Amino acid sequence: MRAIKQPRGFSVLLIVALCIPPALAITGLASDILGGTRYFGSNPIKEGEHFLGRWTLRLLVVTLAVTPLRQLTGWNWLAKHRRTIGLFAFGYLTLHWIAYAFLDVQLDWTDLKKDLLKRPYIYLGMTALVLMIPLVVTSTKAMIRRLGRNWARLHRLLYVIAILGVIHYAMAVKKDLTDPLTYALMLSLLFGWRLSRWSRKATTAARTVGSPV
Amino acid sequence: MLIRPAADIRSSELTPEAAYWNRRDWLAAAGGAFAASALVPGSLRALAQGGSPVAQGTPYGLQPGDKPTPWEDVTGYNNFYEFGTGKEDPAELAKGFNPKPWTVKVDGLVKKAADYQLEDFIKPSKLEDRIYRHRCVEAWSMVIPWRGIPLADVLKRAEPTSQAKFVEFTTLFDPRRMPGQALRVLDWPYVEGLRLDEAMHPLTLLATGVYGRDLPNQNGAPLRLHVPWKYGFKSIKSIVHIRLVDKQPRNSWQLSSPNEYGFYSNVNPEVDHPRWSQASERRIGEFARRKTLMFNGYADQVASMYSGMDLRKNY
Numbered sequence: 266m267r268a269i270k271q272p273r274g275f276s277v278l279l280i281v282a283l284c285i286p287p288a289l290a291i292t293g294l295a296s297d298i299l300g301g302t303r304y305f306g307s308n309p310i311k312e313g314e315h316f317l318g319r320w321t322l323r324l325l326v327v328t329l330a331v332t333p334l335r336q337l338t339g340w341n342w343l344a345k346h347r348r349t350i351g352l353f354a355f356g357y358l359t360l361h362w363i364a365y366a367f368l369d370v371q372l373d374w375t376d377l378k379k380d381l382l383k384r385p386y387i388y389l390g391m392t393a394l395v396l397m398i399p400l401v402v403t404s405t406k407a408m409i410r411r412l413g414r415n416w417a418r419l420h421r422l423l424y425v426i427a428i429l430g431v432i433h434y435a436m437a438v439k440k441d442l443t444d445p446l447t448y449a450l451m452l453s454l455l456f457g458w459r460l461s462r463w464s465r466k467a468t469t470a471a472r473t474v475g476s477p478v
Numbered sequence: 479m480l481i482r483p484a485a486d487i488r489s490s491e492l493t494p495e496a497a498y499w500n501r502r503d504w505l506a507a508a509g510g511a512f513a514a515s516a517l518v519p520g521s522l523r524a525l526a527q528g529g530s531p532v533a534q535g536t537p538y539g540l541q542p543g544d545k546p547t548p549w550e551d552v553t554g555y556n557n558f559y560e561f562g563t564g565k566e567d568p569a570e571l572a573k574g575f576n577p578k579p580w581t582v583k584v585d586g587l588v589k590k591a592a593d594y595q596l597e598d599f600i601k602p603s604k605l606e607d608r609i610y611r612h613r614c615v616e617a618w619s620m621v622i623p624w625r626g627i628p629l630a631d632v633l634k635r636a637e638p639t640s641q642a643k644f645v646e647f648t649t650l651f652d653p654r655r656m657p658g659q660a661l662r663v664l665d666w667p668y669v670e671g672l673r674l675d676e677a678m679h680p681l682t683l684l685a686t687g688v689y690g691r692d693l694p695n696q697n698g699a700p701l702r703l704h705v706p707w708k709y710g711f712k713s714i715k716s717i718v719h720i721r722l723v724d725k726q727p728r729n730s731w732q733l734s735s736p737n738e739y740g741f742y743s744n745v746n747p748e749v750d751h752p753r754w755s756q757a758s759e760r761r762i763g764e765f766a767r768r769k770t771l772m773f774n775g776y777a778d779q780v781a782s783m784y785s786g787m788d789l790r791k792n793y
């Protein structure tokens with residue numbers, strides 16, 4: 266496929282765009298809590314926490330969509346931005362966790378402990394958070410080189426993380442499952458795309474091996 | 479039973495705090511005017527200024543530091559799934575709802591079953607302004623100045639028979655007027671129930687208004703319950719049917735998730751919801767969490783109704 270060059274300024278634009286949701290969350294929450302405004306409505310801590318949770322999930326889906334999009338369009342320059350988007354997803358998740366632990370539960374250790382041990386949606390979310398740490402640690406160029414093929418294997422964990430995120434979401438909402446199911450559908454499509462490519466590759470490989478020389 | 483409107487908090491103490499969120503409107507009017515204005519009914523003042531109404535009424539069971547939750551929050555942050563599942567949906571989606579005329583049916587195990595026009599239903603009683611604490615099962619809370627009548631008044635008028643043990647309430651079912659009912663998030667219509675002694679308790683209020691005004695649609699116009707010692711979902715909105723029965727009625731949230739929501743649903747800091755702690759709550763408008771009080775602070779008045787009951791089992 267013909268290589269298509271990255272539009273000028275894309276890298277900067279991407280980073281600026283990725284800074285917008287957390288900037289809105291932080292300024293909105295600060296203003297609501299300290300200044301009594303209602304950017305996040307009447308219950309800003311809850312709403313801010315939810316806002317960050319939803320953005321984490323969106324960004325995880327976007328990260329997972331980079332490779333299929335690159336393969337579909339031939340925009341190979343997209344590949345290097347996958348890391349940026351993934352790192353921002355981790356940043357959003359960290360803020361989501363901070364909103365939970367510092368603002369919502371207000372570092373009440375008994376509550377934090379009880380949540381973590383007894384409440385499935387919390388320990389699934391925490392599992393997702395912990396699983397992201399090795400991905401962040403291995404996101405440097407040196408690590409990519411060092412891990413070789415294992416790097417790609419390791420980073421397939423992102424699917425597990427996103428699936429945990431969706432289950433967590435479905436358990437956190439009270440009744441209306443429309444949004445969690447929408448995310449589940451998007452993930453299935455992305456996953457289906459990968460599976461079909463893998464199986465195609467596998468059959469091609471098998472045919473190559475099995476064919477008489 | 480004697481219900482004392484918490485003597486330690488006089489409503490004169492409440493008013494300046496209640497007026498606090500009108501600060502902007504008030505900046506112009508200095509000290510003396512402020513004192514004078516306390517004498518004018520809050521709703522009149524608000525109308526004159528086109529601003530938010532000021533809380534008025536007798537405080538019931540308020541705790542130190544409790545002050546009325548601003549009108550904007552009381553009418554802008556609602557769980558009313560008949561008008562959408564988001565907290566801000568009802569204020570938006572209920573705008574076009576017309577609660578007039580409204581008929582309430584009272585029947586079942588009563589001597590005087592009847593269909594009433596809302597006005598005739600309310601008229602025999604004296605409307606009271608009462609400031610109550612409100613605790614949602616989702617661990618947030620408010621302080622709300624309701625206007626209404628004791629439920630006991632209308633029940634007595636219907637003359638329950640000796641077999642009547644419970645009261646069942648039903649919300650309007652009309653998906654064309656209540657767009658949220660198009661989505662099967664709950665099994666419509668919404669139903670709720672109380673034991674007869676709970677229903678007859680002098681604190682149990684049938685509200686027709688809030689902040690001295692008729693109930694806004696998103697708050698359950700034109701007629702809703704408020705049971706201050708129970709989680710908010712017991713306080714059913716837009717009631718069309720009150721039926722006296724001999725068996726414990728089913729209630730919508732219990733039907734939908736029996737392991738999370740029970741029939742009694744008394745506020746109880748010791749019994750957690752499966753997904754969150756009920757030991758503390760966030761008062762809307764405040765940052766630090768508050769401790770949740772047994773029976774939401776109304777234990778003196780209501781605990782005796784549950785003596786001998788295992789409140790862990792009967793959540």
Ligand code: HEM
Pocket residue numbers: 311314315316317318319320321322358361362365369387390391392393394426427429430431433434437438
């Ligand atoms: C990949 C990881 C995660 C994702 C994608 C995620 C996403 C979400 C989403 C989408 C929501 C619901 C927002 C809404 O209702 O609109 C949510 C709620 C929530 N999340 Fe997470 N989350 C993750 C991890 C965590 C972690 C690690 C914690 C804390 C230990 C956490 C705590 C919460 C809490 C407390 C809620 C609110 C539940 C409620 O209000 O009842 N999440 N999350």
